Amino acid sequence: MDKTQRMQWWRHGRFGMFIHFGLYSPAAGTWQGKDWPGAGEWLLTNAKADPVEYRNTLLSTFNPVKFNAVEWAQIAKDAGMQYVVITTKHHDGFCLWQSELTDYDVASTPFKRDIMKELAQAVRAEGLHMGWYHSIMDWTHPDYLPRREWDSRPADPLSFPRYVQYMHAQLKELLTKYGRIDVLWFDGEWESTWTHDWGKRTDDWVRSLQPQIIVNNRVDTGRAGLAGFASHDGARGDFGTPEQTIPNNGMPGQDWETCMTMNDTWGFKDSDSNWKSSRTLIRMLCDIASKGGNFLLNVGPRGDGSFPPESVQRLKDMGAWLRVNGKSIYGTQASPFPRPLPWGRVTRAGSTLYLHVFDWPAQGTIDLPGLHNRVVSASVIGSDSARATVARMEGGVRVSLAGSAPHSDVSVVELVLEGEPHVEPQHIGAGSDGRVTCSAADAHTTGSIQYETRFHNLGFWTDPTSTATWSIKLPTAGRYAVSVEYSSIPHCAGEIQVTVGAQKLSAVLPARGGWEDFATVQVGLTDIPAAVPVLVEARALTKPGEAFVNLRSVTLAPAK
């Protein structure tokens, strides 16, 4: 089936529920009386538990008597979510469906019921799409390799192909006994045994069973860490999977979905109360939509099968916001502006722009720099009293807001434009001291690079092909000294290349004392012509260790 057709509902849907549920849920982060640091679903590894003991101890504790598939599906629906993806099997190998291929499944617990069957029915009854998460890594299966370091079960070098056979047979159960499955969300693909070839075979297998299915990029190798995009040509998978992070400029030309927890764990953990606020989550949804991505937001049900009340409250808040403002999210496209605007975010639907105003000025304006179109109409969604009026300003459009914000977290202004949005690129100019500062926040980035707000730098430079670019434009020509401000960790030196127009400069960046330890290094001299935009680009010339450097800025200072 053609990709555009297959992806249609997913691209429109924008917002889904991730569910992590398994033997780790009743354990709630505790093993042998101790609460272990780390994510709840990683309990076996966090506690270095013996896999056989883990299995034998926890199977009998799984009895989610409050589990109600209809209730779960309704909560997702009321939150405005369009799909649900649940862990059929996580890294600990426990199967949440009644599998004929193992006794390490829900049928062997006191609960017995096929949770996957009940949930798939309930989710579809709500008109939502159903997806399976499935871990390739399996810490307890006797044929999975490599073993955890403390696992002394003998390893047979030929066992891994048998493991894949088992996994394929299990996938067949999951893809033939539960009706139409819309997403297959692989994970745990990063250990040495999983290869591009296994990825291809598995992708082919899954699609032969459900031709319309959408498969994530973790079916294959090389997803460039938690940044989550496919980093080699011919990599399988329909969409990129940034985990716990929102890519700086989205992933132009790729479908992608950020998966995220509401606190710090995927599987339920008693001791984790570090909840993001509803405001943060609603703004994240806007941020992701403005960059053209989907949001897969996690719930880790308690061992009794109930959702934590903190999760339910946040989902209610998001649903209430979406019931009013949903048309600014569902089916929209990425913002036509090259980077986030200081007051909020923008999405687009045809010739309509939706302005997600985070900080509503009591009596004030927000700017749309570079917007060329005539504005046909401006209105504030969900308010009879608040008003938005539009005026042209030098090189763009200024929107004046009056009245109180219709929503305290994000208020939405709908602008109908004449024609498709046309935005002039924005150029960085010189400050009053004549210096041109290309700062991390203004960079256009590709690859794995993420803007980090803590030290206002570009970090996660793990992919050497990543680039950061800025466009500058100066009224008069001149000679400039180029410098970079960066930090790094000990033993981690690298060479940076800064290209200014057609001129390539480079400098060695010596190792620093830590990611918070910034220094400035001169890169060289360059001549800038007058009145034409010039591109400034930074990239790594050396292969990064843990990461290349954290880059805070590239500065051009007038040279005498």
Ligand code: H79
């Ligand atoms: O199911 C949830 C987590 O349990 C699971 N994925 C989400 C959806 C997860 N597994 N591991 N992690 C999250 C973090 C692991 C990160 C690392 Fe790696 C694994 C660091 C090095 C190996 C992945 C591969 C990131 C970089 C390379």
